[in-house]
Amino acid sequence: MSTGEPDWSRWRRPPPTAGERRWDVWIALAVLVGAVVMLVLINSVGAFAFGDAPALPEQLAWGVALAVPLAVRRRYPLVVVIIISVVFIGAQLRHIGDNNTPSVALFIAVFTVGAWERNRVVARWSRVGVIIFMSGWLLASFVGALTNPRPEFPAAAGPLDPLLANLLLNLVVNVVYFGTAWGFGNMAWLSARRQAEIEYRAEQLRLSQEQNMLGAVVAERLRIARDLHDVVAHHVSVMGVQAGAARRALDKDADLAREALQTVERTARNAIGELRGLLGVLRAEDAEQPEGHEVSPGLDQLDDLVSRARATGLDVRHGVYGEPRPVPEGVALSAYRVVQEALTNVVRHAGARSAEVRVRYLDNALEVEITDDGRGHGQTRTGGFGLVGMRERIAVHGGELEAGPRRDAGYRVRASLPVTRGGGA
DSSP states (O other), rough: SSSSSSOGGGGGOOOHHHHHHHHHHHHHHHHHHEEEEHHHHHHHTTTSSSSOOOOOHHHHHHHHHHHHGGGGGTSHHEEEHHHHHHHHHHHHHHHHHSSSSHHHHHHHHHHHHHHHHOOHHHHHHHHHHHHHHHHHHHHHHHHHHHHHHOOOOOOSSSOOOOOHHHHHHHHHHHHHHHHEEEEHHHHHHHHHHHHHHHHHHHHHHHHHHHHHHHHHHHHHHHHHHHHHHHHHHHHHHHHHHHHHHHHHHHTOOHHHHHHHHHHHHHHHHHHHHHHHHTOOOOOOOOOOEEEEEOOOGGGGGGGHHHHHHTTTTTTEEEEEOOOOOOOOOHHHHHHHHHHHHHHIIIIIIIIOOEEEEEEEOOOEEEEEEEESSSSSOOSSSSSSHHHHHHHHHHHHHOOEEEEOOOOSSHHHHHHHHEEOOOOOO
């Protein structure tokens, strides 16, 4: 992730893509076709602005010279605008029949400098230079008109002198022409910069979300590790007590000793199962627990959890289905945490009036399901990274989690945790 905000005033537009370069070739071809069509039509009609136009092949050559540089306009905007400006003046001096296509080519070239020249100082002053160059040509044409015999304007009817009006008309047209090319070029460049800024911020947001998600996963895994640490510690404590009882009863009561050793064996197996669930879970060293620390909550505490949710004004129903039986404490703890997180989200985000908590004892699984009648949109129900934590917790036991809007209304969270019959501590 970037350590600081880029200086967008120094932003440089990236080079054109392959697709954009192909478009430049097509634009150059379109201008070339337009030049050929206009020159053929003008020569066929004989509608020349001046009577000393060169032969058609030379006129076509000038059209090619104006159009071809546009094929690389975005790669070399400064070079293209210089070439086209010079060719434009040359075509005017030769009095080719078409004035429209050269004007289009020059407009595109000036626009491209504004939109694509990476050095903004060069972009500004090169366009200023083109405008001065063209203004000088316009002024020279006007001076030439003054030094030559005054042309006749037989249809002139306005209040201004016809020669002055012609100068003002050309001046207005050129101001609009170059002003539009300048403005559109700057707008295109600013639009590209805004798009780059939007993409940058979107990427920063994506990276930030990834970091937050990673942090949430790590935090939840640490919480899971601490919870399972308590469960396994409880198993080991039970094993220690039962092993001591077996040692004391070994010579006096063989049956009692056998029963204690069976409890040790069963508890050890449960502890091993819980430890296997810790594989892949990020762990951190836990501080020593104070004396008298209670084992983490399980299914027996669900009634208290439901009562606390009811105290908020939510109508919560709690049902147990199937034959209740002991389950591993880690599984019971994870089931409790899923219900706790789901009810918290219902109270904070759902806008629900009622909810239901179902606990099902299946043949090989413990299933908890939480439903409500509130808003069903998933993005408003996760409590930040609640679902991430649920999935991490269920994955420790190889279980499954389903969460999403219900078909009619509300939201549903269902967790299935694999267990075996008689698998309690």
